[in-house]
Amino acid sequence: MKKTLFDKVWDSHVVDKVPNGPQVLYIDKHLIHEVTSPQAFNELEQRNIPLFRPEQIVATADHNVPTENQHLPIKDALSKNQVEQLTKNCEKHGVTLYGLGHKYQGIVHVMAPELGITQPGMTMVCGDSHTSTHGAFGTIAFGIGTSQVAQVFASQCLLLQKPKSLRVNVNGKLAKGVLPKDVILYIISKIGTNAGTGYFCEYAGNVFKEMSMEGRMTVCNMSIEMGARGGMIAPDETTFEYVKGKEFAPQGEEFDKKVAYWKTLPTDEGAVFDKEYSFDAEDIAPMVTYGTNPGMGIKISANIPADITDASFEKSLKYMGFEKGESLLDKAVNYVFIGSCTNSRIEDFRIVADYIKGKQKADNVNALIVPGSQQVAKQIKKEGLTEVFEAAGFKIRQPGCSACLGMNEDKVPSGEYCVSTSNRNFEGRQGPGARTILASPLMAAATAVNGKITDITKQLN
Amino acid sequence: MEKFVKLHTTAIPLPIENIDTDQIIPARFLKATNKIGFGNNLFRDWRYDKEDNPKEDFVLNSTTYTGSILVAGDNFGCGSSREHAAWALTDYGFKVIVSSYFADIFKGNALNNGLLPVQVSPDFLHLILEAIQNNPATQVTVDLENQTISFNETSESFEIDAYKKMCMVNGYDDIDFLISKKEQIEAFEAQKA
Ligand code: SF4
Numbered sequence: 001m002k003k004t005l006f007d008k009v010w011d012s013h014v015v016d017k018v019p020n021g022p023q024v025l026y027i028d029k030h031l032i033h034e035v036t037s038p039q040a041f042n043e044l045e046q047r048n049i050p051l052f053r054p055e056q057i058v059a060t061a062d063h064n065v066p067t068e069n070q071h072l073p074i075k076d077a078l079s080k081n082q083v084e085q086l087t088k089n090c091e092k093h094g095v096t097l098y099g100l101g102h103k104y105q106g107i108v109h110v111m112a113p114e115l116g117i118t119q120p121g122m123t124m125v126c127g128d129s130h131t132s133t134h135g136a137f138g139t140i141a142f143g144i145g146t147s148q149v150a151q152v153f154a155s156q157c158l159l160l161q162k163p164k165s166l167r168v169n170v171n172g173k174l175a176k177g178v179l180p181k182d183v184i185l186y187i188i189s190k191i192g193t194n195a196g197t198g199y200f201c202e203y204a205g206n207v208f209k210e211m212s213m214e215g216r217m218t219v220c221n222m223s224i225e226m227g228a229r230g231g232m233i234a235p236d237e238t239t240f241e242y243v244k245g246k247e248f249a250p251q252g253e254e255f256d257k258k259v260a261y262w263k264t265l266p267t268d269e270g271a272v273f274d275k276e277y278s279f280d281a282e283d284i285a286p287m288v289t290y291g292t293n294p295g296m297g298i299k300i301s302a303n304i305p306a307d308i309t310d311a312s313f314e315k316s317l318k319y320m321g322f323e324k325g326e327s328l329l330d331k332a333v334n335y336v337f338i339g340s341c342t343n344s345r346i347e348d349f350r351i352v353a354d355y356i357k358g359k360q361k362a363d364n365v366n367a368l369i370v371p372g373s374q375q376v377a378k379q380i381k382k383e384g385l386t387e388v389f390e391a392a393g394f395k396i397r398q399p400g401c402s403a404c405l406g407m408n409e410d411k412v413p414s415g416e417y418c419v420s421t422s423n424r425n426f427e428g429r430q431g432p433g434a435r436t437i438l439a440s441p442l443m444a445a446a447t448a449v450n451g452k453i454t455d456i457t458k459q460l461n
Numbered sequence: 462m463e464k465f466v467k468l469h470t471t472a473i474p475l476p477i478e479n480i481d482t483d484q485i486i487p488a489r490f491l492k493a494t495n496k497i498g499f500g501n502n503l504f505r506d507w508r509y510d511k512e513d514n515p516k517e518d519f520v521l522n523s524t525t526y527t528g529s530i531l532v533a534g535d536n537f538g539c540g541s542s543r544e545h546a547a548w549a550l551t552d553y554g555f556k557v558i559v560s561s562y563f564a565d566i567f568k569g570n571a572l573n574n575g576l577l578p579v580q581v582s583p584d585f586l587h588l589i590l591e592a593i594q595n596n597p598a599t600q601v602t603v604d605l606e607n608q609t610i611s612f613n614e615t616s617e618s619f620e621i622d623a624y625k626k627m628c629m630v631n632g633y634d635d636i637d638f639l640i641s642k643k644e645q646i647e648a649f650e651a652q653k654a
Contacts, residue, residue: 015649021624026649038494078492085494145544147573155639
């Protein structure tokens with residue numbers, strides 16, 4: 001039988017099948033962070049169950065951490081408690097922790113790939129929905145609930161029904177200024193936020209083949225925003241090249257053996273998917289969202305739809321302060337956030353720096369740069385990007401989730417617009433009353449410089 | 462997990478539709494590090510006013526209705542996937558939620574925490590709510606083995622995943638099940654290495 005990439009990885013991890021029930025899926029790597037792990041540790045302790053494979057778990061602190069003065073004690077008592085609990089739990093149970101102050105600390109989905117923890121053909125989970133990011137390596141990676149975190153702690157396995165398969169093909173040539181973020185925002189705007197419910201998605205076509213690993217991560221990151229459990233891209237030379245030499249990647253002969261195996265993973269010619277969509281790269285343009293779910297996106301040159309009448313659409317526009325049929329071009333914006341597990345890798349910051357070099361941010365704009373990890377922060381310094389950002393009036397912070405979810409102090413004030421490179425524009429996501437406009441790092445940089453939403457393609461030609 | 466075979470008790474009516482997880486447990490309570498105490502904040506903003514005084518008109522604050530079954534309006538548990546919603550309900554003391562529809566993720570979370578979601582027809586929901594409201598002493602019986610829910614002379618059967626039923630009846634959860642597979646898991650690891 002012809003198999004998909006997903007089938008190959010899934011089937012090779014099935015330990016057992018419950019008759020008429022779920023399958024027992026083996027999990028290679030388990031990532032944890034401070035917010036969704038404490039109850040799982042408690043559960044095990046209460047039941048006197050040891051961690052089954054602590055060496056297959058890696059922890060970091062990211063969601064709740066401050067992005068300034070990380071060397072000082074955390075001010076918010078509850079956040080401090082969560083971060084301390086994580087440290088204690090990891091020490092007690094022998095779990096590797098890249099906590100605050102560690103050179104590998106960072107957003108869990110930025111940290112693991114850059115260390116070579118994420119590898120093709122693996123199964124990976126984390127108590128966080130954007131675990132789908134790791135699918136960029138041809139890995140089955142998905143978010144889980146806290147009970148499931150405890151299950152993986154206890155057995156390194158999960159009980160799951162096998163999801164259905166979906167493929168999204170994008171072929172053709174992307175225009176200048178169109179980034180991976182635009183590709184995924186475009187796809188979600190076309191198929192909606194529920195199209196992937198019950199499915200695991202594979203992205204295929206020359207557009208993804210030609211994309212860098214970091215771009216692929218941006219795409220897979222937002223698979224969850226179209227409802228899918230996760231998304232994957234077939235591993236190829238780009239993948240192998242990226243993984244090679246990374247700290248925890250296999251080395252030497254072991255690496256070559258792995259590559260030979262990874263090469264067998266791509267979907268067989270003629271394999272059938274339960275659902276399939278195809279798009280032309282030429283149709284994609286820089287995107288912005290105008291509403292309160294990630295599917296409410298338009299090309300920068302387009303207007304907000306005028307012909308939709310349902311109540312949730314109206315409510316959403318009211319929250320955002322936009323009118324039907326309106327264009328977002330030239331809208332004044334006072335906040336720009338460049339960060340989150342979607343767009344906080346070195347390539348993202350290179351693109352931003354390249355654009356703002358020799359320019360100044362507009363006076364009205366508060367522009368925040370939050371690197372995804374300590375390694376990214378180090379690289380920013382090394383490449384001299386710090387000077388570029390500072391000269392342009394951008395603020396550089398320390399790594400963490402930051403204004404992506406506003407669990408720490410980095411919030412957008414009520415009623416203010418923020419062009420954000422993150423992945424969710426829900427009501428109140430970046431702070432109570434905050435109005436989020438999702439976009440690529442390039443669009444965010446252009447907004448910061450112009451103080452209003454700008455069509456980047458007009459500046460590039 | 463506690464065994465669940467049969468429950469015979471009075472019930473609490475909450476005839477509101479689309480009760481989302483933000484109502485069940487507001488986001489500001491998510492910074493906790495254990496599962497205990499969430500019951501105090503169950504339906505927090507419906508139960509207490511801004512000064513933290515109990516609102517008299519909310520059903521959990523009345524002495525008229527008691528019991529470990531909550532009978533709620535259609536589409537219970539929609540919204541954010543937070544498992545804390547299930548923890549808040551069980552911590553408060555509920556063992557069964559009755560509604561004419563449950564959001565998918567909530568249903569999974571509930572079953573993982575020994576809370577039985579019983580999905581009934583809209584007609585049955587209407588009748589049971591009416592019966593409880595007319596007579597708060599109405600006894601409701603939930604029989605998991607036979608998959609039936611009944612009160613007075615009225616009865617209906619409900620669906621449940623066979624594996625999940627087996628877990629609840631035997632009082633074990635996914636963790637127990639997975640640990641019972643340890644040898645197989647180790648064999649799998651050995652063969653993979
Ligand atoms: S950056 Fe945002 S989306 Fe990513 S893990 Fe953190 S909170 Fe979640």
